[in-house]
Amino acid sequence: MVDVTTFLDITVSGIGLGALYALIAMGFALIYKVTGVLNFAQGQIAMIGAYGVVFLGTGAVLSSPLPAFAALAATIALGIVLGIALERIVFRQFIGEPVLSVIIVTLALGGIFSGFIAFLFGRNFRAYPPELTFGSRIDLVAGATIQTAFAIAVLLALVVVAALMLFFRYTVTGSILRAAATDEQAAMVLGVSIERTIALAWTISIAITAIGGILLAMSSDGAGFSIEATGIIIFAAVVFGGLDSIPGAFIGAIVVGLLQEYGSFYFEGGTAIVDVGPGFGEILPLLFLLVVIVVKPYGLFGTERIERL
Amino acid sequence: MTTSERASTGGSASQQPPVVELDNVEIVYDRHFLAVQGVSMEVQESDIVALLGPNGAGKSTVLKMISGIGRSERGEVTRGSVSYKGEDVTNYGANEMVDRGITHILEGRRVFEDLTVEENLRCGLYRDGRRFRFDVEDYRIAFEYFPQLEEILDLKAGYASGGQQQMLVVARALIHRPELLLLDEPSLGLAPKLVRDIFETLVEINREEDITMIIADQNAKRTLEIADYGYVMENGQVELHDPAAELMEREEIKEFYLGTSGDESRYRDIRHYKIRKRWT
Ligand SMILES: Nc1ncnc2c1ncn2[C@@H]1O[C@H](COP(=O)(O)OP(=O)(O)O)[C@@H](O)[C@H]1O
Ligand SMILES: [Mg+2]
Numbered sequence: 001m002v003d004v005t006t007f008l009d010i011t012v013s014g015i016g017l018g019a020l021y022a023l024i025a026m027g028f029a030l031i032y033k034v035t036g037v038l039n040f041a042q043g044q045i046a047m048i049g050a051y052g053v054v055f056l057g058t059g060a061v062l063s064s065p066l067p068a069f070a071a072l073a074a075t076i077a078l079g080i081v082l083g084i085a086l087e088r089i090v091f092r093q094f095i096g097e098p099v100l101s102v103i104i105v106t107l108a109l110g111g112i113f114s115g116f117i118a119f120l121f122g123r124n125f126r127a128y129p130p131e132l133t134f135g136s137r138i139d140l141v142a143g144a145t146i147q148t149a150f151a152i153a154v155l156l157a158l159v160v161v162a163a164l165m166l167f168f169r170y171t172v173t174g175s176i177l178r179a180a181a182t183d184e185q186a187a188m189v190l191g192v193s194i195e196r197t198i199a200l201a202w203t204i205s206i207a208i209t210a211i212g213g214i215l216l217a218m219s220s221d222g223a224g225f226s227i228e229a230t231g232i233i234i235f236a237a238v239v240f241g242g243l244d245s246i247p248g249a250f251i252g253a254i255v256v257g258l259l260q261e262y263g264s265f266y267f268e269g270g271t272a273i274v275d276v277g278p279g280f281g282e283i284l285p286l287l288f289l290l291v292v293i294v295v296k297p298y299g300l301f302g303t304e305r306i307e308r309l
Numbered sequence: 310m311t312t313s314e315r316a317s318t319g320g321s322a323s324q325q326p327p328v329v330e331l332d333n334v335e336i337v338y339d340r341h342f343l344a345v346q347g348v349s350m351e352v353q354e355s356d357i358v359a360l361l362g363p364n365g366a367g368k369s370t371v372l373k374m375i376s377g378i379g380r381s382e383r384g385e386v387t388r389g390s391v392s393y394k395g396e397d398v399t400n401y402g403a404n405e406m407v408d409r410g411i412t413h414i415l416e417g418r419r420v421f422e423d424l425t426v427e428e429n430l431r432c433g434l435y436r437d438g439r440r441f442r443f444d445v446e447d448y449r450i451a452f453e454y455f456p457q458l459e460e461i462l463d464l465k466a467g468y469a470s471g472g473q474q475q476m477l478v479v480a481r482a483l484i485h486r487p488e489l490l491l492l493d494e495p496s497l498g499l500a501p502k503l504v505r506d507i508f509e510t511l512v513e514i515n516r517e518e519d520i521t522m523i524i525a526d527q528n529a530k531r532t533l534e535i536a537d538y539g540y541v542m543e544n545g546q547v548e549l550h551d552p553a554a555e556l557m558e559r560e561e562i563k564e565f566y567l568g569t570s571g572d573e574s575r576y577r578d579i580r581h582y583k584i585r586k587r588w589t
Contacts, residue, residue, distance in 0.1 A: 175428040176435060179421040186419035189378050190485060191407035191435045 010261050012146055016154035018237075018257025020219060022250045023157055023212030025234040026164060027205040029241065029249035033181040034201035037102045041110035043231020044117075045206055046213030049079050050223035051117050053214055054126040061120060068131035072214070079210030080203070087202035095195060114228060127222040153215040160208060161250060168246065177201060181244075229282065233260070236289035242298060256285040326395035327351040328489055328521045329375055335388035336370050336379070336545075344370045344384070345545045352489075352523060352538075357515050359532040359553060360525040362542035368525035369416055371542070372491045375523070376413035377403040393489075410488035414495065418474040422467030426458060429466050429477055433484030450518075451480035454510050472503040479507070483514065489521045490514075496528045504528065508535050533557050 024046050031039050039045075054060050057071025066074060090109065094102045127133070134148035168174040180187040180197040188194060216230065217223040234249075237256040241248025264281025266273050329352040336345035345367040352358045360368045373379030374386055375393075380402050391399045393409055403413075421429050430451055452459045455476040461469060466477060475495060482490060495511070496504040512535045515522055526532045533539050536553040541562075549556065556562055 172431050172434060175424060175431045178424055179432045182421045182423060183419050185378055185381060186415055186421065187432065188381065188403045189376055189407065189413040189415060190432050190481065191404065193404060
């Protein structure tokens with residue numbers, strides 16, 4: 001029944017999927033940590049990244065699309081530009097406003113983005129250029145294999161995650177971002193510009209979320225509206241990780257990725273041990289979210305105030 | 310010039326303008342909560358000035374409007390003026406005052422808890438929202454005065470002891486190379502021995518680095534011991550002010566010392582004493 005090679009296979013792709021979710025989850029946690037805002041447009045921002053490659057690299061909209069890898073690189077660059085632009089045009093206007101208004105703004109933005117994408121491409125799956133889909137598989141240990149596009153996407157995701165961790169841990173700017181997130185006033189009297197810190201947080205967050213969307217689409221050979229749902233799925237990851245913890249968001253994302261893969265393989269369709277029904281793979285992380293909220297409301301790594309007597 | 314001479318000369322005798330000058334200042338929070346009223350104050354270059362008074366007297370409010378951080382709490386100077394080295398800086402924001410060389414150590418030992426001690430120190434390297442210098446020399450000043458910190462560089466600041474946290478916030482401010490240092494309740498909640506150590510170090514810093522200081526504290530005795538000049542506040546107003554040495558000799562202050570220092574009812578006695586004195 002449970003065959004070891006298959007189990008390994010699924011575990012590997014679960015971790016891979018988790019690494020992809022991690023970018024979007026970390027983008028979410030970063031913004032929550034620095035500004036207190038829950039960004040409910042994460043799924044749509046990821047989708048903009050995902051469809052960016054379709055826009056630039058296929059004939060869907062443009063009559064002369066860019067070569068596949070140029071389109072990929074250009075979309076990643078555009079993710080960063082999107083981060084800067086959204087901060088300048090939208091989020092900067094709300095500094096000092098109640099957090100709730102900004103949360104509502106993210107909901108509105110999400111609706112706008114998703115409507116815009118539906119208008120341009122319809123709500124259908126759009127395949128990526130063949131150069132980005134490979135179609136081959138790579139052999140792993142013990143007979144397990146992994147799809148090449150998926151492996152490349154996961155590797156890229158891990159590179160971004162590592163860079164982000166190093167940035168927070170080893171650069172002065174990284175320390176400042178974390179400091180401003182813990183105590184805004186204490187940072188201000190040391191000369192930290194809160195406006196600039198918030199701008200940087202939004203830029204990084206939106207950029208890695210868009211990149212996450214691109215890689216997520218690449219791992220499944222194209223962009224689809226299912227990516228919108230990651231906005232909800234990563235919520236499970238982030239709550240599990242403690243909402244304001246960036247390493248926590250990473251670990252939470254891996255757990256959610258694993259749950260989803262196990263769920264859809266062992267509890268759904270022809271391969272199931274117990275067939276619960278179609279779509280259970282995506283439901284499992286959300287069931288898990290409910291359990292986490294009930295059992296450990298501050299998550300695994302959420303800020304526990306250090307009390308001293 | 311000795312410290313007492315310098316303090317006794319007052320503002321009028323010196324050539325350059327005082328470092329800080331408050332002229333009949335009124336401070337209001339949230340547009341209608343009146344916290345400070347008619348406060349005038351002068352801080353001379355290189356002095357340590359004590360700002361004393363019970364809880365709620367308005368000490369922190371005065372410091373917050375000098376450093377500008379009070380603006381982020383919806384505080385506003387609604388009457389009078391605040392000047393820094395002769396320049397009118399009334400209602401300037403924190404970033405503008407940081408640029409002018411003012412560092413404010415906020416009440417309550419506000420270390421960044423989930424950052425290590427070293428990462429906390431690094432945060433002293435910012436000015437104008439940008440890193441303004443960064444090399445080993447900048448840390449040396451911190452370890453010179455607080456060698457203990459060097460041993461706990463990798464400790465999460467939240468797990469450091471109260472004394473270590475107090476050292477850390479002072480060290481972090483020093484790395485910032487201020488010209489004026491504002492300290493809010495540096496002795497609060499520390500054991501007497503630690504308070505003595507910290508205050509001794511503050512005097513050293515004041516002498517060696519030539520940093521002007523305003524220290525708001527409820528421990529009047531310790532603070533006046535190291536100060537050149539002192540202001541006693543109550544109910545948002547300045548009740549008494551004098552050179553520290555003279556202030557310590559004043560009857561009402563001596564009377565205050567009779568009780569346990571920091572006891573608020575003792576401050577109320579000052580007022581009664583003043584009223585009594587006016588009538589006799
Ligand atoms: N951010 C604030 N908003 C409104 N009122 C404040 C604020 N901070 C202090 N106050 C009020 O101003 C008065 C003076 O407080 P404060 O300056 O903190 O006194 P002290 O530092 O001498 O204990 C108090 O009545 C206090 O409640
Ligand atoms: Mg106070």
